[in-house]
Amino acid sequence: MTTGEANKPRAGGIGRSIRLSSWSSRLAVVLLLVLLVALGTQAVQAPGQFLSQLLIGITNGSIIALIALGYTLVYGIIELINFAHGDNFMIGSFVGLTVLSGTFLGLGFFAPITGDAGTAIKILGVIFALVVAMTACGFLGMGIERIAYKPLRNSPRLAVLITAIGMSFILQNVGIIWKGPAQVPFPDLISNANVFGGNVVFRWKDLFVVSLTIPLLLALSYFIRSTKQGKAMRAVAQDKEAASMVGINVNRTISITFLLGGILAGASGVMFGLFNGTTVFNVGFIQGLYAFTAAVLGGIGNLAGAVVGGILIGIIAAMSDQYIGVRWTEIMIFSVLILVLVFRPTGLLGDRSAVQGGGEERG
Amino acid sequence: MVRKYALPVVLIAIAATFPFWGPVVEDVTGVGLFYPVIVISVYILLALGLNIVIGFAGLLDLGFVAFYAMGAYVMGWLASSHFSQVSFSLGTTTQSLSGDPLPGIHLSFWLIIIIAMAFSALCGIIIGFPTLRLRGDYLAIVTLGFGEIIPRFFLNGDNLAGFNLTNGAIGIKAIDSPGIPFATDPAWQRFGTLDLNPWYYTILALVLITVFVNVRLQNSKLGRAWVSVREDETAAAAMGINPVTTKLWAYALGAMFGGMAGAFYGAFIKNIFPTSFSFNISILILCMVILGGMGNIYGVILGAIVLQGVNFALLPQIRTWVNQIGEATGNATLASIDVARYNFFLFGIILVVMMLLRPEGIIPNRQRQEELHDDDPTTGDSMGGPARV
Numbered sequence: 001m002t003t004g005e006a007n008k009p010r011a012g013g014i015g016r017s018i019r020l021s022s023w024s025s026r027l028a029v030v031l032l033l034v035l036l037v038a039l040g041t042q043a044v045q046a047p048g049q050f051l052s053q054l055l056i057g058i059t060n061g062s063i064i065a066l067i068a069l070g071y072t073l074v075y076g077i078i079e080l081i082n083f084a085h086g087d088n089f090m091i092g093s094f095v096g097l098t099v100l101s102g103t104f105l106g107l108g109f110f111a112p113i114t115g116d117a118g119t120a121i122k123i124l125g126v127i128f129a130l131v132v133a134m135t136a137c138g139f140l141g142m143g144i145e146r147i148a149y150k151p152l153r154n155s156p157r158l159a160v161l162i163t164a165i166g167m168s169f170i171l172q173n174v175g176i177i178w179k180g181p182a183q184v185p186f187p188d189l190i191s192n193a194n195v196f197g198g199n200v201v202f203r204w205k206d207l208f209v210v211s212l213t214i215p216l217l218l219a220l221s222y223f224i225r226s227t228k229q230g231k232a233m234r235a236v237a238q239d240k241e242a243a244s245m246v247g248i249n250v251n252r253t254i255s256i257t258f259l260l261g262g263i264l265a266g267a268s269g270v271m272f273g274l275f276n277g278t279t280v281f282n283v284g285f286i287q288g289l290y291a292f293t294a295a296v297l298g299g300i301g302n303l304a305g306a307v308v309g310g311i312l313i314g315i316i317a318a319m320s321d322q323y324i325g326v327r328w329t330e331i332m333i334f335s336v337l338i339l340v341l342v343f344r345p346t347g348l349l350g351d352r353s354a355v356q357g358g359g360e361e362r363g
Numbered sequence: 364m365v366r367k368y369a370l371p372v373v374l375i376a377i378a379a380t381f382p383f384w385g386p387v388v389e390d391v392t393g394v395g396l397f398y399p400v401i402v403i404s405v406y407i408l409l410a411l412g413l414n415i416v417i418g419f420a421g422l423l424d425l426g427f428v429a430f431y432a433m434g435a436y437v438m439g440w441l442a443s444s445h446f447s448q449v450s451f452s453l454g455t456t457t458q459s460l461s462g463d464p465l466p467g468i469h470l471s472f473w474l475i476i477i478i479a480m481a482f483s484a485l486c487g488i489i490i491g492f493p494t495l496r497l498r499g500d501y502l503a504i505v506t507l508g509f510g511e512i513i514p515r516f517f518l519n520g521d522n523l524a525g526f527n528l529t530n531g532a533i534g535i536k537a538i539d540s541p542g543i544p545f546a547t548d549p550a551w552q553r554f555g556t557l558d559l560n561p562w563y564y565t566i567l568a569l570v571l572i573t574v575f576v577n578v579r580l581q582n583s584k585l586g587r588a589w590v591s592v593r594e595d596e597t598a599a600a601a602m603g604i605n606p607v608t609t610k611l612w613a614y615a616l617g618a619m620f621g622g623m624a625g626a627f628y629g630a631f632i633k634n635i636f637p638t639s640f641s642f643n644i645s646i647l648i649l650c651m652v653i654l655g656g657m658g659n660i661y662g663v664i665l666g667a668i669v670l671q672g673v674n675f676a677l678l679p680q681i682r683t684w685v686n687q688i689g690e691a692t693g694n695a696t697l698a699s700i701d702v703a704r705y706n707f708f709l710f711g712i713i714l715v716v717m718m719l720l721r722p723e724g725i726i727p728n729r730q731r732q733e734e735l736h737d738d739d740p741t742t743g744d745s746m747g748g749p750a751r752v
Contacts (some may be wrong), residue, residue: 081503149717152722157723158423161503162653165646166714173708181704253449285642296504327519334508341505342493 013114028343042323048199053318059206061314062213063275064270067291068298068306069220070141070261077237077257077299078158082142083164086288088262092269093186093279094179099129100187103180114187122189126274134266141262142255150251168285175281186273206264209271216267217307220260224303229256237301261271286330290317293337299350308348369548378567383558383713397559399675403668404566405628410667411660412620417649418728419586419656420613421593423503426510427648429490430483430618432517432640434625437479439535439635441470456553472541476569476626484615491614494623497609510645517725518637534636541565541630566627577660584614617629643707650710654717656724665725673713678706 023125043050067089074082088104102110148163191204222231234254244250272287273279294313298305313333320332340347385396409431416424428634431698439445442455444467452464470478494505521531541561542553550558554565580586588609591599596606630637647670655666682701689697 001738027615121588140519148719151719155718155722158657159655159718160421162650163718165650169707169711173705173711178710272476289507292504293508297503304439331512331515331519334512338505338508338512341497341501345497345501 005115023285028339034129036165039319039323049322052199052201053322054315055200055206057315057318058311059209059275059314060317061294061311062209063268063272064287064291064294064313065307065310066213066216066264066288067270068294068310069217070265071288071297072224072300072303072306073233073257073261075295077233077254077315078149080149080160080164081292082258083161083288084148084167084260085261085265086284086286086291087112087168088137088141088269088284089137089265089269089272089287090175090279090281090284091140091171092133092266093273093283094175094184094269095133095136095266095268096129096273097186097279099132100125100189106328112187113245117189126189127268130270133270134263137266137269138259139264141258141265145258148165150254172281175284179279179281181281183278186277186279188277190274202243205275209275212271214269216264217300220264221303225289229253231303231341233257271287290333293333297337297340297347299347302347302349303349312348378570381567382563384647390707394499394676397563399671400485400626401559401562401566401631402739403565403645403671403675404570405624405631406648406651406671407664407667408566408573408620408624408627409648410655410663411570412617412624413648414617414652414658414660414663415580416613416617416618417652418663419581419591419593420610421507422610422613425642425645425649426513427506427509427617427621428640428645429510429513429627430487430621431487431625431644432513432637433483434479434622434627435629435635436517436529436535436625436638437474437482437622438472438626438629439538440476441468441475442472442539442630443467443469443535443537445530445535454544455539456544457539469539471544472539472630476623479622479626480619483625484619486622487614487618488611489614490618491611491626495610507642507645510642514637514640517640529637532637534634535629536634538630538633538635540633562631566631569623569627573623574615574660574664580616581660585609589613612748647710650714656725656726656728658728659724659726662724662726662728668712669725673709674706678709681709739740 040048067086070085071082074080074085075286101112103112113121117125127286144167148167149160152160152163163359190208193203193204195202195207207219224233232243232248232253233256235246235248237251243253269279273285290313291310294309295306296309297312298307298309300306313336316336317333320329322330381400384565385400388394389396409427412430413424413427414448414534415420416427434437441458442463446468447466450466452466452469454474455469457465457469490506490509494502497505512705517529518532520529521527521533540554551561554561583667588604591602592606592609594619600606600607651670652663654670656662685700686698689695689700726737
């Protein structure tokens, strides 16, 4: 809850807004019900497959949720769509890959960790790659903020948006120069074997992603809720002037927000690579777009919303892959985004500020 | 009076005489100019269209490429043999070699331009309508979503319940050339690929029409309504301006020029692929508008020329330089590097540096500039208002 606004009492929940709504909202609800019924029939007909898709959706969704948190943290605090965040995620996966390959700038440090290595080396390698990628992406996020966003603190917000897009292009090209324009394979470190057995597919890979995401989320939640710096972040998100008046270092707080977002992006970058087995220089764009969609879906600026949105997007993508067709998945996701914003412009868990002038009247 | 019209007249004269001085420049510098100039002009059209939405009405649109794609596909559908199930020709100068009726729909280029404009404007209204409740960044995301959906729809539209609407990734090929049926000169009767003069004069005419409409719009009742809605929607509504129709007009007019550019481009390059309408194009156009100076017509045109000029002239030049340096120093990577692949790298740096140095664009709109320097955080939206610090 970066902004703290989600804690304010809302004028009724979703149920009340439906009762008060127009025919178009009712149409949306009917459409949603039809979809749910269709999915329900599928679930009854082939429960194993349905459950597998649901689990795949949750796994993919948790990777998206980690990226979405970076968007939502930054948006909550300086109201900037940080377009470079998705590319930070891509750089994270590249850093992880470089660490696992054991060579950097032509210097070999240790033998590349591949699928043939021993279990202990594999685990150590993954942890090392995660730590390095998280650190690198955290500092990259901070550096981008320092170079491209901080000098524009008092400029029109569009100017900052454009520098964010510029930084995104720069990072993408760094990716091309680093690893080339083609897909880069990741070492196959985590087993594809099924955890439970039976016809429900839940692989060790999925378990790896989920079991790494949950501690990260808990740590972030603890940081924001209970530490002094987290309180400072919430204060800055609500009112920068008042926060600086009571002695909070606003610039440092913003830097730390970018650091946190970068750390999460780095972790999800490595996870994405290990999970999918490949990465490519422009993976950050589309994953970043999904993540932003997730953040908006959940109500941007709201941490719980980002997680809920991320997992929802993951599930929608998985269901659409299975029952509609892979090629229509992206269209489905963006259609969901548009429908949500049209009928509930603040997202699922958001507050009303989005329709009241983009936040100017807050605080 | 003289001061007001001197600059436009000089610029139009320079543009209109380009086919006379252009070849001379080509001979001297050894650089082909006609093709880049026509493509730059297409981007000028696009930038002017987006300028209506962003510069005049203050609605951030990150999916403008959708209208460009729609215009191009309308041209593809109505002026090619794509729909081979039917055979219908109207006013076209295209004929089959055997004299048999051509398969597919073949309408006159001039008619299709108008249809494409109407279609895009309609789509602009359809897209604009549900998003009117949103502001600022949320609006940007919805338009971004549309800008992603439309090209993907074109990419996947080769099997819509068995119907091949867009031919998928192969795209629509062999689009008819425009032509003037009653012209005596064969180059004008059917625009060819050797003589680009007819193409140039067509796009010049389209640009001039667009500029004229933009200039007239800027000071019209609608233009002033846009400014007032941009500045303070509540106050504008209180003064009797309907924000809904005002914004819809902005969407429709902006989309209309986007569709016009797309239709011309489709006929000019003759083959359209869904991959040519990616998010990067939206951003490129957005950057033209912002680099040149939002809301300023000269600035927007200049922005389009500068950015596409960088693409067409500077990047190949840099490539030559880098390769020469590589050859001189014996570095094999530098000698063979393809700089064009990294054009978005340079582009990103230009964007960042430009925004850090001149966030209001090369030629800022005077009125907007004053708004941007307005320190009162209660006015302005996500576009113009200062960042909250």
